[in-house]
Amino acid sequence: MAEEVELKLALPQELRRALSRHPLLVAAQEMPARRLVNVYFDTPQQELRARGVALRLRRQAGHWLQTVKCAGLAAGGLSARPEWEQPYGGRFDFDAIDDRRLARWLARRHLEGRLQPVFSTVFRRRTWRIEREHGAALLAMFDEGLVRCGERTSPIRELELELVEGEPAELFAVASELAATLPLKPEPLSKAQRGYLLASGPRAPQRARTTAPLVDAHTGLAEALRRILRCLLAELQANEAGAAEGTDPEYVHRMRVALRRLRGLFRIFAPLLPAAGAAGLLPRLRELARTLGTARDWDILSEEILAPVLAGFPADRRLADLGRVAAERRSLAHAAVAHALADPGYGRLLIDLGALACDRSLDALASSPDALPEFAGRSLERLRRRTLARAKRADVADAASLHRLRIAIKRWRYAIEFFAPLQPGHAVQARLRRLTRLQRDLGALHDLVNAATPLELCAGEDPALREAVALAGGWHGPHHRRILQRLPKAIDKLVSSERG
Template identity: 35%
Template sequence: MEVELKLLLAPEDNSKLLQHPLLDAPARVQQLNARYFDTPDLHLLRHGAGLRVRKEDGEWIQTMKAGGSVQSGLHSRNEWECVVDRSWPRLGKLRKLVGDDEQWLSMLDAPDLKDRLEPLFLVDVERQLWNVESDGNRIEVALDIGHIERKGHKVAVNEIELELKDGDPAGLYAFALQLLEDIPLRISNINKAQRGYMMVRATGHAPYRAQALELELDANMSDALPAVLGNCLEHIQRNEVAVVEGHDPETLHQMRIGVRRLRSALKLFAPIAPCPPALQEDINWLGAELGAARDWDVLLSSTLARVDSAHMELQALALQAAHAKRREAAQALLSPRYTRLMLTLGSWMLQTAPLLNGAAAQFSRQHLQHLHKSLVKRANRMHEDDPSSAHRTRIAAKRARYALEFFHSLYREKGTHKYLKTLAATQEELGKHNDLVVADRLLQELLLQHPDSAGVIQFARGYLQAQQATRPAGLDPIRKHLHALRLPHARH
C-alpha cells in the first residue's frame, strides 16, 4: 500500500523548497515520461484503477494503482510495479503481481482487454528527490515540474509528493506543516492520473455530493471515527477546485454542506474524542466564510424570486455582492490557514482513532436516541412568535439526520429511509422560513452600502416581511410528524 501526501505550490515558490533547511541537495534528479493506458470506454477508470508505463533510468517500469482512499490529502492506494521490456503494458506480468486478489484479477480478465488498451495521455515531469528522516519517519520528498499532455493540449504540473517509506502516516502531516511555515502550499486531493482523465473526459468541475458511508455491523469506534470524518472531508475537498476556479453556486453549496456535516460529526464524537479548540475555531472560520457566500447565492437565486417585479437594480446589487463573497470564499481556500486546517485535522484523526474503544452500533444507538429526544423537545417549544425556536428545531433535525446518515448501514433500510425523509422535509420547510430572516439581514447590509437604492431595497424588505407574516411555517404539522417518528431498528 502506497501512502503519500500531495501538495501544490506556485512555480515562483520552488526556490523556497530547494533552499529549505529541512532538505539538503537533491539525492537524485530524474526525467520521467509516462504514458497512461485505458480502453476507449475507460474500463480501468470505471473500476478505480490507473495503469502507466514510465521510463526510469533507462528501464520501462509498469505500474498499476488501484482502490484505496484519499483523506485530507493523504493518498493510500494499492500499487503493483515491475520492469517490462517495452513501452506498452504487459498484462500477464501484472496478473502475477496481483496474485489471488479476485477484485483486481477480475478487472484484468475483461474480454479483449489487451487489444483494447490505448495510450490516453502523457505525463512528462522533471523529478527532484530527497530522502528525509523526520521524527523517526523515513519520507521521500519529490518535487515534480512539468506537464500533462493529451492531443497537443497541456496542463502544468508543479507539485510536491511526500511518500512514507517507513513510520507513522501522521508524520507526513507534521513534515508538511513544517514546510507550510515557510512556503505557501495547498493540499491536492487528485493525482496526475485523475487530472489526465479529466482532460480525456473533458469534464468541468461538477458539484460533488456526499457519498453513502458503509460501516461493517461489527465496526468499532476506532474504525467509525476516521470513516465518518473522512467521508465529510471528501465532501469538502472534492468541491475545492470548483469553488476556486468555477462559478456554479451548487459547488459552494455542497462544500458548505460538507463543513456542516463535519461540524455535526465532531459534535457527535465530542464525548469520546473532543476536537482541540484551535482546530474547532478554524473549522468554524471556514464555515463562516462559505456560509456568507452561500447566503448571498440563496438571496439572489431563490429568495428575491419571491418578490413580484423585483427591480433589476436590486438584482444587480445582489449579484455584485454574491460575486464578491464568492471571491472571498475562494481566497479563504487558497490561504495557508485553510491548508493548515486540513493538515492538522488529518493528523488529529490519525492519532485519535486508535485510542478509541467500543462498538459503533452501541455508540450510534445511544446518541441517536439522545438526538431524537432533543429534536422532539425543540419541536414542542416552537412558537410562531419566536423565529429562533423554529431555527433551533431545524438545527436539531439536521444533527439527527446527519448522525443517522453516518451510521445508516447499521440500521434497517425501511425505517431509516422514512426517518431521513421526514427530517429532510422538516429541514426544507423550516429552511424556507429561515431564508426570509437571512434575506432581511442581507438587504439591510445592502441598504447601508447603497443608500441611493433605498427605495427598491426597502420595497423588497417590506414585501418579504409581509410574505413571512402571511405565510408562516406550518409548525403544527411539523410537530405532529416528528411526534409520530420512530428511530429505525438496528440490523442484526
C-alpha cells in the same frame, strides 16, 4: 504487491526555490534529479478508469517499466494504493498481479490489442530522503512538468511525501512542519486523474456529494471516526475548485454542508477525541463556515428572494437597481471565499484534518467497551431527545425558537446519516424523510426572515430601493404565511411519530 502510501501537496510556482531552502530539506539527503516520462493506457471506453485502475509505462534507465495501480484510500491528499511494477517486454503482462479479483477482471476484459495511449506526463523530479525518529523515513519528491493529451496540457507542480518506513502520521507531521512557512495545500487528484480530466476536454468542476461512509456493527470506534472524517474531508475538497471559481453557488453550498457535518462529527465523538484534536480544529472550521455562509446568504438572496420578483416585474427599475446592488455584494462575498481558500491557513486546516484521521492515539478507542452500535445508539438518542425538546418549545411566532429547532434537526439528521447502516433501513428512511421535509420548511422560513437585513443594507436610505425592498417583501408574503400555517401541524407530526 506493494502498497504506495503518499501525501500529495500543491505548491505555488513562485515558491519552488523556498521549498528547497526549507531547513527540513536542507538537512535531508538529496538524490540526483530525474526526468520522468510516463504514458497512461486505457481502452477506448476507458474501462480501466471506470474500475479505478491506472496502467502506466515509465521510461527509466533506458527501459520501460510497467505499473498497475488500483483505487484505494484517498482523502485529503493522502492515498494508499496497491501497485504492481515489472519490466515491460513489448506487451502488457498482468500475470504478476496477485489480487485475485483484479486479475480475474483483467483476464475477462481481453485487453490485448485494445489498449491505447490516453495521455502522458513529463516532469522533472527532485528527491530528498528524510529520516525521522524511531526509524521512520520518507521521500520528499518535488515534481514539475506537464500532463499532455494531444495539444492540451496541464501543469504539474506538486510535492509528494512517500512513506518508506513508519506510520502515515509521519507524512502529516512533515507536511505540517513544511506548511508552517510554506503555503502548501493537500492535492486530492492524482496525476492519472488529472490526465483523464484533460482527456475529457474543458469542463466545469464536477459537483461532488460523497456517499455515506461504510460502517457496520463490527467497525471499531476509531475506524468509524476515520472513515467518516475522510469521507467528509474528500467531500470538502471535491467542491473546493468550484467554490473558488464562484460561478455556481452549489459548490459553496456543498462545502458548507461538509463543514457542518464535520463539526457535527466532532460534537458526537468529542468525549473520545484527543483533547487538543477537535478543540483546535473547531474554531478554524467555524471561521471558514462563516465566510462560506456569507456567500451562501447572498446567493439565496439573489437567486431565491430577488430573482422571482424580478421575473415578475421585469420592467421595474427599482427592483433592477436593487438586484444590481445585491449582485455587487454577492460578488464581494464570493471573492472572500476565493481568498479564504487560497489562504495558507486553509491548507494547514486540511493537513490537520488529515493528520487527525491518522492519529494513532485514536487506536485506544478500539479497546473501549463502547462498541459502535451502542455508542451510536446513545448519541442518536441524545440528539433525538434534544430535537423533540426543541420541537415542543417551538413557537411559530418566535423566529429564534424555530431557528433552534432547525439546527437541532440538522444535527440529528447528520448523525442518522453517519450511522445509517447500523439502523433498520425502512425506519431510518421514513424518519429522514420527515426530518428533511420539516427542515426544508424551516429553512425556507429562515431564508425569508434572514433576507430582511441584507435587503435593508442594499437599500440604505435610497427611497426607490426601499420601495423595491417593500415590493419584494410583499411578493413573498403569501409564501411566508403558508409556511407558518403548516408548521404547527408538521412539528406536531414529528413529535407524535417519535412517541413510544
